[in-house]
Amino acid sequence: MKTTFTRIALAAACMAFAGQLLAAQPSRPECIAPAKPGGGFDLTCKLAQMGMKNAGMLDSPMRVTYMPGGVGAVAYNAVIAQRPDDAGTITAFSSGSLLNLAQGKFGRYDETAVRWLAGIGTDYGAISVRADSPYKTLPDLINALKKDPSSVVFGAGATIGGQDWMQTALLARLAGIDPKDLRYVAFEGGGETLTAMLGGHVQVTSSGLGEVTPQLEAKKIRILAVLADERLPGDLADIPTAKEQGYDISWPVIRGFYMGPDVSDEQFNWWKQQFDTLLASEDFATLREQRDLLPLTLTGDELEAFVFKQVAEYKTLAAEFGLMR
The missing domain is CATH 3.40.190.150 (Bordetella uptake gene, domain 1)
Incomplete structure (x- = not known):
């Protein structure tokens, strides 16, 4: 009798526990x-x-x-x-x-x-341009900025001080350029930024790599640098890092x-x-x-x-x- 009671109590406890787990699943x-x-x-x-x-x-x-x-x-x-x-x-x-x-x-x-x-x-930070951009490499872009920082318009999904701005600021600092001299247009999110670049409203985007790879596959953009310590695996292995191009920056x-x-x-x-x-x-x-x-x-x-x-x-x-x- 005692054993039967114990089994019933245990079964009831298990059912109650299962009910709690089910109750925890959100309905919406x-x-x-x-x-x-x-x-x-x-x-x-x-x-x-x-x-x-x-x-x-x-x-x-x-x-x-x-x-x-x-x-x-x-x-x-x-x-x-x-x-x-x-x-x-x-x-x-x-x-x-x-x-x-x-x-x-x-x-x-x-x-x-x-x-x-x-x-x-x-993900990792990435510096991208349109496929038809005159900037073929990261040094091409940096050299243009050194000659005239105002000649290039950057687009990014944040205001000054945000992540995308910080990526460009770190690059500028490494190149001996004052980040405050860069021309920078802030958008609300990476989707807007990419659309603006494809439409010719900005020339360069600073973003997360995952935000731009669909357009890379469509051959609409060129990624000048990924901000990783070393080249990424798989289909992304052809994208050079900023480090290998002479700019020691990584942004995971x-x-x-x-x-x-x-x-x-x-x-x-x-x-x-x-x-x-x-x-x-x-x-x-x-x-x-x-x-x-x-x-x-x-x-x-x-x-x-x-x-x-x-x-x-x-x-x-x-x-x-x-x-x-």
Whole structure:
């Protein structure tokens, strides 16, 4: 009798535990891309959307919504102030988000204001021109800037001090050019920037590599340099690095997600478990590679520690360029 009672109690406990796990799955999963369609945030959300769909992780399909403004600032503030406990919403971020946080560009909230969920891939900075551009190599571009910094118009998906601007500023500094002398047009996201360059409104784009590779495959652009320590594998192996062309700069771009500050541990851990499983799968690795992202597996506490360390380093870098408020 005692054994039977124990079995019943155990079965009831297991059912209750299973029910808790089921309850944790959001009924309306959503990924916020904090820019207009077509850029790196969009790529990040759609990678999670497709990965979870293929793995059968969600009963309801994940929708992608767009919340442009301040290169992530509007979305960051909206999630914290209006949706702090929304268990169905994840929001994309990148290294550019962390750079803006380091400079206080997200308003009164800092890097401790959200729950950092998962880093799912690494991109690298890239300097690109149209396929018919007179600049065939990075030294061609640098030489033109040395002669007249105002002769070249850069486009990038952020304001001065943002990630894309920082990439051009670091290159300029290495070439002995004052970054303040560069002509720079800011757009809201990488998709707009690329469209502007293809339309002839700007001559050079500074962006994440993953944002421009579709146009590279279409032979509409030329990538002058990838900002990685060494050449990337696979189809990207033909793209030269800035380092091998004489400019010692590397700019890795983490891509991932955060959640609101008041999301419960149970709900947060449900998402964390899905990403832990997803990031360990070969199918997702293939999906990520197709989008020209390199592997990165950071979730929960590990990602939080990485983010805090990265923000501290960006504060130092921003101070060097006189960008701190």
